[in-house]
Amino acid sequence: MRRIVTLSFGSLLVLLYSLTGLAQQAVAKPGPIASKQTAGPALPAGVQQSWWSQVQANIQQEEYGITWQDETVLPDVRGAWQAPNRAQGFRTYFTEDGIRVVPQAEGEPTWNWGLALVEPAQFGVESSELKEKPKPRATVMENRIEYDRGWITEWYVNSPKGLEQGFTIPRPLPADGRWQMGWQRTPNSEPRTLN
Numbered sequence: 001m002r003r004i005v006t007l008s009f010g011s012l013l014v015l016l017y018s019l020t021g022l023a024q025q026a027v028a029k030p031g032p033i034a035s036k037q038t039a040g041p042a043l044p045a046g047v048q049q050s051w052w053s054q055v056q057a058n059i060q061q062e063e064y065g066i067t068w069q070d071e072t073v074l075p076d077v078r079g080a081w082q083a084p085n086r087a088q089g090f091r092t093y094f095t096e097d098g099i100r101v102v103p104q105a106e107g108e109p110t111w112n113w114g115l116a117l118v119e120p121a122q123f124g125v126e127s128s129e130l131k132e133k134p135k136p137r138a139t140v141m142e143n144r145i146e147y148d149r150g151w152i153t154e155w156y157v158n159s160p161k162g163l164e165q166g167f168t169i170p171r172p173l174p175a176d177g178r179w180q181m182g183w184q185r186t187p188n189s190e191p192r193t194l195n
Contacts, residue, residue, distance in 0.1 A: 064143040064158045066094070073109055074100055081138060081145055087160035094145050094156065096136050101163075117154055118182040152181075 043052055066083040072093055081094040084104050093100040098116030102109035136147040136154075146155040146168075153168040167181075 061143070064160065066140050066143060066145050066158060069093075073102060073107065074112060081140060083143065083145075083158040083163075085158055085160075085163065088162050090163075092156070092158065092163055094138070094147075096138075096147070099156070099163075114185060115183050116185075117149070117152075118184050119149075119151070 043049065063086060064083065066081050068079065069082045070079045072078065072080050072082065073091075074093065077093055077095060077100060080100075082091060083094070084091045086104060089104050090101050091104045093102070098114055100112055100114040102112045136149045139146045139148070143158045144155060146153050151170075153170070155166050155168065157164045157166075
């Protein structure tokens with residue numbers, strides 16, 4: 001029986017809050033909202049508003065898609081899956097070792113932040129599955145990426161709300177109910193304190 005577990009952690013909330021704060025520093029603040037909204041351009045003859053609305057919705061959805069990039073802005077990461085997030089002002093690079101987040105609009109990032117899942121063996125948990133450590137297999141579906149690590153599938157969804165992380169555990173938890181997960185900051189990350 002396959003169990004899907006989405007874990008919510010205080011640290012994830014801190015992560016989202018931190019990323020939002022970092023993104024707000026990196027993105028210029030918009031000006032005041034006009035009191036009257038103007039209508040968009042007139043549609044050509046024969047083009048229905050419903051079609052045009054669907055096209056716009058599709059473009060907005062594709063802005064959060066995950067794509068392969070041969071070169072990144074990080075000197076220690078050559079090629080990686082990446083996803084821009086315009087609404088939050090950051091770009092995420094997905095690697096076999098974890099994620100790296102940078103300001104979305106900067107050619108040379110003024111900060112970068114990374115997070116890597118720590119395997120249970122690093123907590124002293126014995127697991128025959130971890131004796132051989134195969135490369136995680138990445139699967140990308142539009143704005144979602146999954147890393148099948150054998151003992152767990154780690155997934156991310158990029159949307160205007162931010163970057164969501166979840167996990168699929170392929171088998172029931174141990175009978176004693178004990179199971180540990182942990183994260184560590186990835187090497188070469190350069191976090192900074194927000195005022």
